[in-house]
Amino acid sequence: MKTIEEPIDLHFRGDEKIIALYLVKGDEPALVDCGPSTCLPALRAGLAARGLAVSDLRHLLLTHIHFDHAGAAGVLVRENPELTVHVSAIGLPHLADPARLEASARRVWGDLFDDYWGELAPIPEANLRVAEGSALGLEVVPTPGHARHHVSYLDDEGRCYIGDAAGVRIVPGRFIVPHAPAPDIDVEGWNASLDAIEERRPTALYLPHFGRVDEPEEHVAALRENIARWAERVRGGATEEEFVRAGQQELERESEPEMLRSYAEAAPLAQSFHGFTRYWSRRETSAAPSA
Numbered sequence: 001m002k003t004i005e006e007p008i009d010l011h012f013r014g015d016e017k018i019i020a021l022y023l024v025k026g027d028e029p030a031l032v033d034c035g036p037s038t039c040l041p042a043l044r045a046g047l048a049a050r051g052l053a054v055s056d057l058r059h060l061l062l063t064h065i066h067f068d069h070a071g072a073a074g075v076l077v078r079e080n081p082e083l084t085v086h087v088s089a090i091g092l093p094h095l096a097d098p099a100r101l102e103a104s105a106r107r108v109w110g111d112l113f114d115d116y117w118g119e120l121a122p123i124p125e126a127n128l129r130v131a132e133g134s135a136l137g138l139e140v141v142p143t144p145g146h147a148r149h150h151v152s153y154l155d156d157e158g159r160c161y162i163g164d165a166a167g168v169r170i171v172p173g174r175f176i177v178p179h180a181p182a183p184d185i186d187v188e189g190w191n192a193s194l195d196a197i198e199e200r201r202p203t204a205l206y207l208p209h210f211g212r213v214d215e216p217e218e219h220v221a222a223l224r225e226n227i228a229r230w231a232e233r234v235r236g237g238a239t240e241e242e243f244v245r246a247g248q249q250e251l252e253r254e255s256e257p258e259m260l261r262s263y264a265e266a267a268p269l270a271q272s273f274h275g276f277t278r279y280w281s282r283r284e285t286s287a288a289p290s291a
């Protein structure tokens with residue numbers, strides 16, 4: 001199995017370095033994540049530049065079902081019925097029947113939904129596989145925390161397709177945003193997932209947002225600190241405005257100005273405020289004595 005190191009840039013909303021896909025090119029070409037339907041022209045162009053078409057793909061290894069990772073999966077399967085989609089057991093029913101997911105997302109996104117994400121097509125059960133144990137020779141590691149339905153993939157040479165469990169770092173930017181959208185954020189779960197990744201001693205992390213990180217230990221250590229600090233900021237009573245301002249200052253201090261736009265698109269800071277707020281309120285509810 002040979003990985004193409006250079007990711008396919010989906011040019012999300014016309015900008016560079018927001019969503020990366022990694023091609024695992026072996027006997028059966030596979031993609032890690034596929035992005036949203038709005039990026040299909042860029043996906044096709046990226047495949048063509050590597051001598052492939054959608055019809056050549058045989059597997060999608062999905063890290064999780066957020067639309068920026070999995071939105072186009074159903075459209076791709078409709079176009080290429082030989083495609084097998086690997087996804088966590090928790091995520092699978094939502095890909096088989098995305099109607100409820102779409103309805104609730106449309107309530108949040110309103111008119112912007114179609115601009116950002118585009119069509120979500122259902123995937124026939126026959127094309128879906130639960131990602132557990134191993135997939136195409138890669139180890140599947142459950143990595144909840146950013147989302148309940150998150151898994152990461154590791155190959156036997158130590159490449160880790162870590163997904164959003166890595167946070168958001170627009171390489172060569174240095175700062176790692178602990179991107180924490182509602183509703184699933186689970187700080188303890190996220191740290192346990194990072195433990196699971198570290199135990200496997202990956203040689204490199206392949207980030208969907210965006211690029212390859214060659215010093216996994218430093219990355220994970222910094223991410224843990226940032227998760228803790230940002231979660232604590234919300235628990236300490238920061239308003240959304242204060243939270244966003246503090247995060248923006250950290251980002252601007254530690255990242256090159258030309259990367260800031262990609263950071264903003266890939267990980268809007270207000271989303272993390274809402275995700276951490278939800279996390280703490282859930283903790284309070286579960287800690288409250290039952291009546």
Ligand SMILES: [Zn+2]
Nearest residue numbers: 064066147164
């Ligand atoms: Zn995500």
